[in-house]
Amino acid sequence: QKEVEQNSGPLSVPEGAIASLNCTYSDRGSQSFFWYRQYSGKSPELIMSIYSNGDKEDGRFTAQLNKASQYVSLLIRDSQPSDSATYLCAVISRDSSYKLIFGSGTRLLVRP
Amino acid sequence: DTAVSQTPKYLVTQMGNDKSIKCEQNLGHDTMYWYKQDSKKFLKIMFSYNNKELIINETVPNRFSPKSPDKAHLNLHINSLELGDSAVYFCASSQERLAYEQYFGPGTRLTVT
Numbered sequence: 001q002k003e004v005e006q007n008s009g010p011l012s013v014p015e016g017a018i019a020s021l022n023c024t025y026s027d028r029g030s031q032s033f034f035w036y037r038q039y040s041g042k043s044p045e046l047i048m049s050i051y052s053n054g055d056k057e058d059g060r061f062t063a064q065l066n067k068a069s070q071y072v073s074l075l076i077r078d079s080q081p082s083d084s085a086t087y088l089c090a091v092i093s094r095d096s097s098y099k100l101i102f103g104s105g106t107r108l109l110v111r112p
Numbered sequence: 113d114t115a116v117s118q119t120p121k122y123l124v125t126q127m128g129n130d131k132s133i134k135c136e137q138n139l140g141h142d143t144m145y146w147y148k149q150d151s152k153k154f155l156k157i158m159f160s161y162n163n164k165e166l167i168i169n170e171t172v173p174n175r176f177s178p179k180s181p182d183k184a185h186l187n188l189h190i191n192s193l194e195l196g197d198s199a200v201y202f203c204a205s206s207q208e209r210l211a212y213e214q215y216f217g218p219g220t221r222l223t224v225t
Contacts, residue, residue: 088155
């Protein structure tokens with residue numbers, strides 16, 4: 001079982017819709033969770049971090065964490081074509097010696 | 113001002129050659145990292161230095177050797193390059209040792225022919 005799993009996509013949504021990106025992780029001791037956005041040919045850019053159960057909102061982005069279900073998600077409201085990118089979920093856990101472990105990413109396409 | 117910079121951006125070389133990639137950060141961070149992103153876009157940590165001390169050394173061929181002359185610089189030297197080394201190599205930094213938020217450089221696309 002992979003440590004951090006994401007659906008590779010592509011996830012296609014129309015402009016203005018809510019995009020929902022999901023991530024599951026295997027280590028129950030995981031402590032910190034991150035979403036990075038990566039445009040094609042560019043470097044990963046940190047967009048959200050979440051450390052406790054519940055929701056965390058930042059502008060059009062909301063990160064949701066459910067440690068009991070080992071599940072973290074990213075909601076993008078009012079999706080724009082400029083949101084089209086690959087979204088990488090990353091987790092830090094004791095099992096990984098506190099290294100940042102990435103999922104393989106979900107490609108999001110926002111249709112104009 | 114670029115926070116984390118890498119040189120070169122592109123590197124095309126032949127099998128068997130030795131090459132280096134350089135990284136510099138001006139964020140005042142204590143910890144720096146090297147990651148490899150393969151053709152399937154999977155991003156995996158290779159090394160990490162904290163204040164010039166090696167703290168993460170993943171299972172990578174010993175042809176890869178990191179060096180940190182000071183906490184603002186982290187270089188990656190690769191000996192005897194192989195086709196499978198072709199990938200994008202990213203440098204990253206974080207404020208503290210194993211701190212949570214890491215910031216990435218622009219990447220170096222290495223192509224071995």
